[in-house]
Amino acid sequence: MNSSQCTDKLDTFTLGPLEAGPACCDPQPAIQVRNLSLLYDGKAALDKVTLDIYQGCITALIGPSGCGKTSFLSAINRLTDLIPGCNVTGKILVHDQDIHHPDTHAQTLRRQVGMVFQKPTPFPLSIRRNLSLPLNEHGITQKTEVASITEHVLRDVGLWDEVHDRLDASALSLSGGQQQRLCIARALALKPQILLMDEPCSALDPLASGIVEDLICRLRGRYTIVIVTHNLAQARRIANYAAFFWVSGRAGQLIEFGRCQHIFESPSHELTAAYINGVRG
Amino acid sequence: MNSSQCTDKLDTFTLGPLEAGPACCDPQPAIQVRNLSLLYDGKAALDKVTLDIYQGCITALIGPSGCGKTSFLSAINRLTDLIPGCNVTGKILVHDQDIHHPDTHAQTLRRQVGMVFQKPTPFPLSIRRNLSLPLNEHGITQKTEVASITEHVLRDVGLWDEVHDRLDASALSLSGGQQQRLCIARALALKPQILLMDEPCSALDPLASGIVEDLICRLRGRYTIVIVTHNLAQARRIANYAAFFWVSGRAGQLIEFGRCQHIFESPSHELTAAYINGVRG
Amino acid sequence: QAQTKAATQRLVLTGSSTIAPLVGEIARRFESLYPGVRIDVQTGGSARGIHDVRKGIAAIGMVSRALKADEADLHAFVIAQDGVSIIVHADNPVRTLSREQIAGIYTGRITRWNVVGGADARITVVNKAEGRSTLELFLDYLQLKNSEIKPHIIIGDNAQGIKTVLGNPHAIGYVSIGAVEFEAQRGAPIRLLSLDGVEASVENVRQDIFPLSRSLNLVTSNEPHGWVQQFIEFARSSQVHDLVRAQYFVPVNTD
Amino acid sequence: MRETMPIHTWQVLRDRIVQFLIYASVLLISAVFIWILADLVRGGFAHLSWEFLTESPRDAGRAGGIASILVSTLLILLVAVLTAVPIAWTTAILLAEFVAVDSAFGKAVRFSLHVLAGVPSIVFGLFGNAFFSVYLGLGFSILSGGLTLACMLLPILASTAEAGLRTVPNAYRMSASALGLTRTAALVHLILPAAAPVLAAGLLLGIGRALAETAALLFTSGYVDRMPDSLLDSGRALALHIFDLSMNVPGGDMPAYASALVLVSLLLCINILAMKFAHGLQRRKIMT
Amino acid sequence: MILSERNTLFRLILIDKLLIGILRAGAMLAALVMLLILFFLVDESWPVLSKLSIVRFIDDASWHPLEGAYNLMPMLSGTVLTSVGALLLTIPLSLASALFIVFYAPIHLATLYKRLIELLSGIPSVVFGFWGLTTLVPLINQWNPPGASLLAAILVLTMMILPTVTLTAYTALAAVPEELLRNAAALGLSRWGMIKGVALPAAKTGIAAGIILAAARALGETMAVLMVAGNVVQYPETLFDPVRTLAANIALETAYAMGDHRAVLFVSGLLLMLLVMVLSGMAGLLEKQRHA
């Protein structure tokens, strides 16, 4: 993908046209996870997870607390590198490229794989600077270009109308939901192909949560989205695929993966069924 | 209830016999809440809540985050006294005694109304001392009596077999679920009539959560239990009554109160229905 | 560049705290006569002055006693004479003490003032810290070793001795006569006791009849030249006699 | 319910006694400290004047003021802070951001800082005298005094800065990394600004310590009470001036009181500033 | 596929490498200072350490360096006695102060009192020493001369370390999780029951670390003690006897010392540093235990 192409796309990359993404007729794996195990200080948190994440789809990760969902996401964009004592084995291919290959740089990988956290974490800077800081760091320093990207991503997350007259206000002055949308915008500004979201709605009030959920739905198709959620209804509403994790023994394992309907309506594993029906967890 | 009577009861007060509590045929109010309003620094958190909690039953408080469930519990055992700027109006009768009456001592009230919190918080002392400290404070200093109560309550919460050989180990060395059961045991040691529980399972893993839930079920009948939970399935499984809170305007309000089946199967308020079905919140 | 500037135009003097105030005044006058020269005066005791001069840390050392045999490598220049005497608080009725009485007090044989004709109170013995030449002079006079002395308070400089005695009516100490007269002149309630029947005064020191007197020296390691020489000559000249007298020392006559 | 569970009177009594003891201690402490402060103000205020602040000392400090002393103090402080800050802060950043807690290098640096923090100031004085004054030949000078103080400030500045950096929420580092920012960029644009109030508070704390220091300067910056011309001149620090006036100058109590009052007021200002910074940080923490 | 469209990667990595280099250099320098200090202390004390046996510092008749008597023990005892005395006074008073701020005082009074203590922690030791010299010593002198004494030193030291202990105890107590206290209250514990049973045990390592820190400070304190302790080298028999501490000894004699005398003073500096290092090592251990 080169820059001119991106800017082309940006013009259509606003609230309206995005509404419907391309259909996923023939799913192509965007991320291939093979035998992924993850240890914190020698204690296993994930045990031999093998999974394909399909391009352009929303994949929901569900499961009880502590089953390793966050750890799984962190392994994909190598945020685990930052955690001392964290040891990852197994293979992860992002767009057919091994992320642990010595030629793969964490910084470029992370540019390609955006991430949104549970707690909205805008930087304690102005709204504008929140978006321009990562752009500048990635070599996009031209003022007009930065400004145009800023406007586009803010429109995309539906924040433009709410904040365009106070772009220089502190990002901390936004409400929780606005902050979370700003964080999504910030991730989008780098034009990633993949978006990892770790319970993006759970720290928000119901109203804001609904807005963010709508936003995620609108991103489907253009981005490959992996979303962790505790809200099963939400997973059901927005995801194409679902992966169910469970702690068996000490470490988290992938119990079942499949299309959302299957998982929710006819789970093949009894644990999944129990979890979905609220009997356990 | 005097001490000798208690000791009598203690003999039958173990894992076996407790299994089935007395049936609640004719519900008697143990707590009567009338027009309870609660303000933090002048900002209302609860608005005119009127509610009866029935003796020997489990009453579940449900509702979205921030609707004042914790505040409601704290008002009942006057823990709100500890929060500067917190102002409680309205009337609360615990076993027909006004808790705000000048003759009512907070310490005796709290002895009668035990409380268990979301995060397991054993004191950083030995397991034994965790139980003996409150007993000593309430004048039960005789060694044999303390030891016998310790054993009984630990049996009650199903912890005796797990810890009886290391009672002098630090309580912090227990697992999360064990810690929470120790906290429940600690509350039980004072022989309260009422037990308030603020999301007692939400910080635990599924397994531990299940054990604590079973324990709560076994306490039904002997204790009047008020439990806050975000897990609707859990509320449905264990509670006799349910109270649904919701934030309307700025302050939390009681929307609906009734028998558990009614609330979950045929809620009379549309907000309740929406919340139960996961459409909102 | 600062280094060379400092080396050519700055004189460092260290040593005896008895001499330091006097030299400080002399230096001030010298500086006003020769702008561009800076003279730093650091106190530290006579031994320190000798040490620093030998090590080259100071250009001139201040030594408030005659040089010893093993210090013959240094050049000494007397700038004034001083005596050391016993001091007590002005409220103390005792006027004179014999050599034995003093030795008795300082070795702890006499512990109360009424034994020597004073009030019924415990004596507070003030001694100087190790390394001060005043201490050496005093010990020499009493024929004692420092380890035999049983002090109650140990002080550093002359002024501290005076201050301690001022604050404690039952204290006894010994300091430079010059320093005491200087303070007494300012109204400090303090009294010098005579030694061996000789009144402790500047006049008696000048006449060389006071038993505990000493010469105040400036010492250098080499034959002085340049600014060092100029300063030493200035300090010995009659141009500064008023300063010497103002500090209650006895000027030397070089003329 | 009161009949069944009586509040034990001994419990109430015990609480009362403990409360009485605590209030009594607090009263005693406050009284003594107010006594000291009152003594300082009473003793020093009369002597305090504009001239006192703007004139150099005369007559061993009995007359004149403390202008040259203040200048020397300031210069010593400047040398100390300018030397210590870069070293201390880079160390702190390395320890807080770049080295794993259990790495050998980090452990070694941390250990040496820990030891340094425990070294008594008089020992710093000995070292400063042996190293800066004699070995490096700086003599009794503002420079050797300042450098000695810098060594003393090092652990204080480094540990406060490290603590400050650690209070910055990890979420910033994670988000920055997730956006592909370099650690340098995260440090410069996010972490340092967020930690700035604590860094400033730590710096002020260090300055306060340096300002109050006497023992380390005794054998390094010297006693000369004249206006210094260069950093190689000896200069007397304010705290040392108080020491000298009170110990060695008969009749020096009045100016000593006044100097002490000046010193305490300076420290008070610095403390208030430091608290303001720390407080600002607290507010920010609540906001985020 | 994973490619940046502009080649910024190289620059980014270079910047990080450069930064780490600079930081490492700084840290190295910081670590070096420690070694330098140790080296110079040992180097300066080497003339006597190599010549005299250690026993001389324990066994000599007394401290008369000019007469070749180098017994450091009276001063060591003076150092320890003043510090221990000050700690004995400080600990109960500071604990009371900290409890007052955290649990007893109404919020405004608590902040006011905490400000006072913070203000006091900033008062330089010379000022305490000066006050002790002009007020305390004459008072004690009237009672039992000479005034400058172990007692005066203890009192002045107490005032100096009291703010330190109070503030660390306050921090430790304030860090006791709110939930613990809420739990204790929910169990019907009285205020003192809550403090004694829960808050103090939970805060004990923090408080202990603060006490050790204060002890280290007391051992090394120089000027204030020098001004009020009388500085006679002896084993005190009563509280009213003067004493000399190691630190005061260094301050008093270094300016006048040369040769072996100076070297012995460096030895006493080493001894002092060793003493304090042991203490701060203990504090470090406690700290580690607390975080574990």
Ligand SMILES: Nc1ncnc2c1ncn2[C@@H]1O[C@H](COP(=O)(O)OP(=O)(O)OP(=O)(O)O)[C@@H](O)[C@H]1O
């Ligand atoms: N930094 C860490 N160091 C050590 N252990 C960790 C760390 N982070 C997570 N763990 C452990 O790894 C396991 C999986 O944690 P993870 O955060 O991935 O679970 P999760 O599914 O995201 O849970 P939740 O739903 O609560 O967010 C847990 O047992 C957790 O305690």
Ligand SMILES: Nc1ncnc2c1ncn2[C@@H]1O[C@H](COP(=O)(O)OP(=O)(O)OP(=O)(O)O)[C@@H](O)[C@H]1O
């Ligand atoms: N100590 C306090 N000071 C000020 N406001 C408070 C305090 N505690 C709670 N509140 C506010 O009161 C409201 C009700 O809080 P409460 O904790 O009772 O809700 P809750 O229903 O228990 O929520 P959750 O499910 O998240 O525990 C919230 O808006 C909260 O912000």
Ligand SMILES: [Mg+2]
């Ligand atoms: Mg998670």
Ligand SMILES: [Mg+2]
């Ligand atoms: Mg709550």
